[in-house]
Amino acid sequence: MEAIVGKIYQLLTVYGLKVIAALAIFIIGRWVAKGVRKLVERLMAKGRVDGTLISFTANLAYIGLLAFVIIAALGQLGIQTTSFIAVLGAAGLAVGLALQGSLSNFAAGFLLIIFQPFKVGDLIEGGGVFGVVEAIQIFTTQFKTADNKTVIVPNSKLTSDNIVNWTVKGTRRVDLVFGIGYGDDIDKARSLMADIIAQDNRVLKDPPPQISVSELADSSVNFVVRPWVKVEDYWGVYFDLTEKIKKTFDANGVSIPFPQRDVHVYQHDADAKEKSA
Known part of the structure; x- marks a missing residue:
């Protein structure tokens, strides 16, 4: 019995501190990640960046930091994270290849929100659509046409072609x-x-x-x-x-000409009969 108690005490001595350290890393790291997310939101809001981009960028920063914190905590417990990182990298590559079109639309949406060639309410011509912009989202942009149709265009199609903004000059x-x-x-x-x-x-x-x-x-x-x-x-x-x-x-007697055509009909057979008679 004493041997078992001694073994448990030894395990607690060796791993207890590691568990406490891992929990501390996770709790403090999570708190720091939340603080960074709030800081990003505050700075981007002061810069008058679009709300959609603020939310997305802040959440992306939070998730990235949280993933780093989790890996650090697992490393503190003695778990080999090298293979874990490799698996995540391979999975990310596979997902990236599978979502290549979506990632292209995402990158285009990011550029549209950053550089703002148009904004909601503008009348533009782009991506084969002529209409008023109703919403600019991460992957797509929504238009309302003159005949009251809603058209959703992938962002990559907009950034890969000319954009004519009829509103920006006023x-x-x-x-x-x-x-x-x-x-x-x-x-x-x-x-x-x-x-x-x-x-x-x-x-x-x-x-x-x-x-x-x-x-x-x-x-x-x-x-x-x-x-x-x-x-x-x-x-x-x-x-x-x-x-x-x-x-x-x-x-006021001003004429507006329109195309006219004179048609002349010749009856050759009738003329020939009259001459023979």
Whole structure:
């Protein structure tokens, strides 16, 4: 009995301190990891970084530190962690290869959140989609199109192609083309269009709208009409000006030519019969 008690006492003496040290490493290390996570969140919040990225980066830092603490605690107990680390590395490599596409989307999402070529609420064209950005997530970006469809695009598709941001400058140019007949008065047509544009409060004064003759086409003299508007007023101004200019031209005798074709029919058989008779 004394031998057994002595053996237990010896084991407690040898391993008890190691267990206590391992627990201390784990508890203190976990506390430090939580502190680092809070510090990362605080610093990134001061830098006005996107909330999604703050949460992800802070949790990633916490998990990485916690894994290091667990390995250190196991090493304190005398457990060989070399093979354990090797297994984790091999497993990480396998997972990385299996999730190659997802990791590509993740990296692209990270870049989008860091560099912010666009933000939620912007009207952009990218990844084959034209719409308003509703959400920027780690793996995907969600759009709302003009016909009220929700389109979800992988982030890697956005970063691998051109991104056109229609909102970031705040204004857009409305490009319109109107043609008048060669017999119509150019100055009169220009004056009518200038008056219509001046009456629309949505058209910006600076930069001033452009009304210029752009082309002497086959059947018309073409004007380019280019007023500047706020991004949200673009389509309203586009449609309203098109309609008002057409009605004003009609009311003031300015013609808008349209393609015409004359068809001549020759009856060869009838002509031949008349000559023979």
